[in-house]
Amino acid sequence: xxxxxxxxxxxxxxxxxxxxxxxxxxxxxxxxxxxxxxxxxxxxxxxxxxxxxxxxxxxxxxxxxxxxxxxxxxxxxxxxxxxxxxxxxxxxxxxxxxxxxxxxxxxxxxxxxxxxxxxxxxxxxxxxxxxxxxxxxxxxxxxxxxxxxxxxxxxxxxxxxxxxxxxxxxxxxxxxxxxxxxxxxxxxxxxxxxxxxxxxxxxxxxxxxxxxxxxxxxxxxxxxxxxxxxxxxxxxxxxxxxxxxxxxxxxxxxxxxxxxxxxxxxxxxxxxxxxxxxxxxxxxxxxxxxxxxxxxxxxxxxxxxxxxxxxxxxxxxxxxxxxxxxxxxxxxxxxxxxxxxxxxxxxxxxxxxxxxxxxxxxxxxxxxxxxxxxxxxxxxxxxxxxxxxxxxxxxxxxxxxxxxxxxxxxxxxxxxxxxxxxxxxxxxxxxxxxxxxxxxxxxxxxxxxxxxxxxxxxxxxxxxxxxxxxxxxxxxxxxxxxxxxxxxxxxxxxxxxxxxxxxxxxxxxxxxxxxxxxxxxxxxxxxxxxxxxxxxxxxxxxxxxxxxxxxxxxxxxxxxxxxxxxxxxxxxxxxxxxxxxxxxxxxxxxxxxxxxxxxxxxxxxxxxxxxxxxxxxxxxxxxxxxxxxxxxxxxxxxxxxxxxxxxxxxxxxxxxxxxxxxxxxxxxxxxxxxxxxxxxxxxxxxxxxxxxxxxxxxxxxxxxxxxxxxxxxxxxxxxxxxxxxxxxxxxxxxxxxxxxx
Amino acid sequence: xxxxxxxxxxxxxxxxxxxxxxxxxxxxxxxxxxxxxxxxxxxxxxxxxxxxxxxxxxxxxxxxxxxxxxxxxxxxxxxxxxxxxxxxxxxxxxxxxxxxxxxxxxxxxxxxx
Numbered sequence: 001x002x003x004x005x006x007x008x009x010x011x012x013x014x015x016x017x018x019x020x021x022x023x024x025x026x027x028x029x030x031x032x033x034x035x036x037x038x039x040x041x042x043x044x045x046x047x048x049x050x051x052x053x054x055x056x057x058x059x060x061x062x063x064x065x066x067x068x069x070x071x072x073x074x075x076x077x078x079x080x081x082x083x084x085x086x087x088x089x090x091x092x093x094x095x096x097x098x099x100x101x102x103x104x105x106x107x108x109x110x111x112x113x114x115x116x117x118x119x120x121x122x123x124x125x126x127x128x129x130x131x132x133x134x135x136x137x138x139x140x141x142x143x144x145x146x147x148x149x150x151x152x153x154x155x156x157x158x159x160x161x162x163x164x165x166x167x168x169x170x171x172x173x174x175x176x177x178x179x180x181x182x183x184x185x186x187x188x189x190x191x192x193x194x195x196x197x198x199x200x201x202x203x204x205x206x207x208x209x210x211x212x213x214x215x216x217x218x219x220x221x222x223x224x225x226x227x228x229x230x231x232x233x234x235x236x237x238x239x240x241x242x243x244x245x246x247x248x249x250x251x252x253x254x255x256x257x258x259x260x261x262x263x264x265x266x267x268x269x270x271x272x273x274x275x276x277x278x279x280x281x282x283x284x285x286x287x288x289x290x291x292x293x294x295x296x297x298x299x300x301x302x303x304x305x306x307x308x309x310x311x312x313x314x315x316x317x318x319x320x321x322x323x324x325x326x327x328x329x330x331x332x333x334x335x336x337x338x339x340x341x342x343x344x345x346x347x348x349x350x351x352x353x354x355x356x357x358x359x360x361x362x363x364x365x366x367x368x369x370x371x372x373x374x375x376x377x378x379x380x381x382x383x384x385x386x387x388x389x390x391x392x393x394x395x396x397x398x399x400x401x402x403x404x405x406x407x408x409x410x411x412x413x414x415x416x417x418x419x420x421x422x423x424x425x426x427x428x429x430x431x432x433x434x435x436x437x438x439x440x441x442x443x444x445x446x447x448x449x450x451x452x453x454x455x456x457x458x459x460x461x462x463x464x465x466x467x468x469x470x471x472x473x474x475x476x477x478x479x480x481x482x483x484x485x486x487x488x489x490x491x492x493x494x495x496x497x498x499x500x501x502x503x504x505x506x507x508x509x510x511x512x513x514x515x516x517x518x519x520x521x522x523x524x525x526x527x528x529x530x531x532x533x534x535x536x537x538x539x540x541x542x543x544x545x546x547x548x549x550x551x552x553x554x555x556x557x558x559x560x561x562x563x564x565x566x567x568x569x570x571x572x573x574x575x576x577x578x579x580x581x582x583x584x585x586x587x588x589x590x591x592x593x594x595x596x597x598x599x600x601x602x603x604x605x606x607x608x609x610x611x612x613x614x615x616x617x618x619x620x621x622x623x624x625x626x627x628x629x630x631x632x633x634x635x636x637x638x639x640x641x642x643x644x645x646x647x648x649x650x651x652x653x654x655x656x657x658x659x660x661x662x663x664x665x666x667x668x669x670x671x672x673x674x675x676x677x678x679x680x681x682x683x684x685x686x687x688x689x690x691x692x693x694x695x696x697x698x699x700x701x702x703x704x705x706x707x708x709x710x711x712x713x714x715x716x717x718x719x720x721x722x723x724x725x726x727x728x729x730x731x732x733x734x735x736x737x738x739x740x741x
Numbered sequence: 742x743x744x745x746x747x748x749x750x751x752x753x754x755x756x757x758x759x760x761x762x763x764x765x766x767x768x769x770x771x772x773x774x775x776x777x778x779x780x781x782x783x784x785x786x787x788x789x790x791x792x793x794x795x796x797x798x799x800x801x802x803x804x805x806x807x808x809x810x811x812x813x814x815x816x817x818x819x820x821x822x823x824x825x826x827x828x829x830x831x832x833x834x835x836x837x838x839x840x841x842x843x844x845x846x847x848x849x850x851x852x853x854x
Contacts, residue, residue: 025846025849027846027849029776029851032776032777032801032802033776033777033847034776034777034846034847034848034849034850035846035847036846056846057846089838090838090839090842092841092842092849094851361766361768362766362795362796362809363796363798364795364796364809403795403796405795406789406794406795406796406797407789407795407796407797408789448786449782449785449786449789450782450786
């Protein structure tokens with residue numbers, strides 16, 4: 001010992017070499033990555049000259065003059081003795097786990113994040129996968145966004161309990177909602193369409209903020225929401241889900257998936273829901289939630305031939321949905337003209353066919369074909385009002401994808417036909433319309449595989465009602481450093497406003513309908529047209545064992561033309577072409593933090609400046625809070641070997657002041673107070689295949705005082721059920737189970 | 742309508758040209774040592790930066806790089822060298838020690854001695 005110390009001193013004095021340090025890194029191999037081994041001890045054999053590795057696995061140790069053998073050891077790993085021949089070279093050493101006397105098994109499983117913000121994509125895409133979807137209380141696509149700040153969930157009216165979604169301050173008609181990239185919730189299905197996709201059918205949801213891609217159409221103005229359904233090839237063979245809530249809602253889901261042979265897989269998905277309990281908590285004489293029943297069946301066929309490069313899907317789907325709303329005393333069997341009641345019956349058929357071919361020799365070249373047909377048939381009456389809509393839709397998309405030069409330059413091109421026939425009846429008047437489009441599109445993507453990519457798309461549409469027009473879209477992504485992602489987008493979008501279908505809540509009022517016919521092609525109105533500009537900055541603060549990032553999104557939507565929906569005057573609803581400005585500016589700042597595998601936090605603040613030139617002035621859109629706050633805390637225990645786990649999450653929504661329109665001459669337009677919504681859910685997994693969950697919605701029990709205006713007098717012209725800014729229903733408990741058989 | 746079909750024709754011909762063209766496409770597959778997503782990006786970028794490489798896809802678990810390239814424009818050894826210069830060893834080219842030591846932590850692969 002003494003000797004070696006002396007040697008060391010001598011070495012320091014006489015040998016300039018001794019000043020030098022041997023530097024290196026000690027690492028070990030985790031599944032697909034190399035990880036640093038912190039705290040490993042490093043010493044020269046038979047000396048006291050030693051060191052330990054830091055958090056990054058780095059070490060430096062003075063070079064010993066009389067010893068070239070270096071020992072590296074760490075508990076649980078095999079001790080290694082290395083001969084260092086060239087100490088000036090940086091040493092990188094791999095440690096092997098010692099299997100002979102292994103301690104308790106250390107499982108290094110990286111938790112797959114429930115929400116993934118895009119890193120590689122040029123567009124600002126948020127992927128919500130099934131783990132996150134399980135956090136939602138219930139039960140269908142419209143309710144799948146409550147734990148996600150990108151989308152705001154609002155209450156559409158005081159009758160049906162339907163939830164309405166908004167993105168960037170704009171309602172769902174301004175979003176392109178697709179199911180496996182085929183437009184789905186549009187036209188007739190705008191009001192309730194999101195409730196027609198049961199939650200357990202959903203595999204994942206992709207939310208694109210801003211202009212989106214030209215491949216899927218010209219209709220996306222604020223963004224796109226794409227839903228991927230369960231695939232028979234990958235889904236669990238048998239699955240059952242039951243749900244029951246204290247307000248009388250019952251849901252059943254049953255899935256069956258099987259392989260017919262090595263190429264064909266088939267799936268059968270059944271869904272039923274029912275509420276047959278009359279509830280009137282707020283004692284206004286109206287049902288707080290509808291009496292309802294839905295039956296929904298989907299049959300999918302999936303074909304995969306990886307060798308020859310063919311993939312395909314066939315979907316067949318049928319849905320029947322019936323709702324009864326209105327006064328508690330209402331009985332549809334009795335023709336009673338003094339009691340206000342309503343029935344909404346919807347029947348929907350969907351068929352879709354998809355086929356893709358990847359040339360096996362050159363896998364960057366592929367062809368795709370998508371074809372879909374659907375019929376949406378809704379019949380409804382609301383008190384003395386009647387609204388029927390029948391929509392037949394056809395959609396065909398032919399795609400060709402390939403490269404220019406090399407795979408850094410790719411393109412998608414193709415042609416697209418779509419056809420919609422609307423037959424509407426509003427009270428005694430019929431409105432029939434046919435929309436036809438033929439389009440061609442081309443989208444080029446460049447990616448330097450390092451820090452810059454851009455996507456530019458152009459589409460030309462020839463539309464019988466919208467005319468011939470171009471839709472340009474552009475997205476940029478740039479990484480100044482690997483932890484900073486900057487994105488920008490710009491694009492145009494257009495849409496034929498289906499004024500009745502998109503504003504079906506108007507039928508729950510006795511307002512007179514006023515359409516300012518200016519000779520336009522759609523209800524006498526002009527098509528809507530808008531530009532969307534977006535900027536997004538994401539900064540990754542921590543990655544690895546701990547994750548943290550901050551995202552700032554700013555989006556501007558400017559309407560060149562809009563069909564203004566004007567509720568400002570009591571007893572009247574007006575539709576007219578925009579005369580002046582209309583804009584929706586939105587800012588979102590969000591902070592995500594996952595300090596460990598068990599805890600995760602998500603915070604967001606959103607600011608909406610959504611103003612339109614109404615006849616009565618340039619006003620913030622009614623029922624649009626300017627400030628919204630969001631927080632979500634999630635916790636999950638470490639899964640045991642047998643798959644046992646606890647999961648808990650808690651969501652807070654702070655909704656700022658909102659403007660409500662004038663209700664009558666005595667009640668002018670005013671601001672209503674801000675409020676808070678709290679939800680929580682607890683899940684117990686008893687095994688990997690069986691779990692039970694229970695939760696509370698609206699824990700604070702906040703409800704709107706009088707959601708229905710003139711509830712006592714439902715045939716008066718001021719009767720209105722559409723002015724809903726807060727929950728109608730108070731605190732609600734629910735429970736359910738999921739079982740993979 | 743006429744314009745539309747012209748456009749479609751243009752797209753298809755562009756595609757077909759990209760497919761047939763005058764180039765002689767060949768496939769190659771070889772091992773490149775690496776670990777993770779970051780390696781994948783680096784390896785594919787290095788390969789694609791070599792003129793004549795049309796497609797490069799590196800598979801993490803198998804460490805196999807699949808290439809489609811124009812055999813008239815390049816010798817496959819150029820791709821090996823380019824990848825080694827980026828820090829990853831192949832059977833035909835070895836990365837410089839210094840370049841290797843500067844790879845990010847997750848990319849440090851175990852080198853064959």
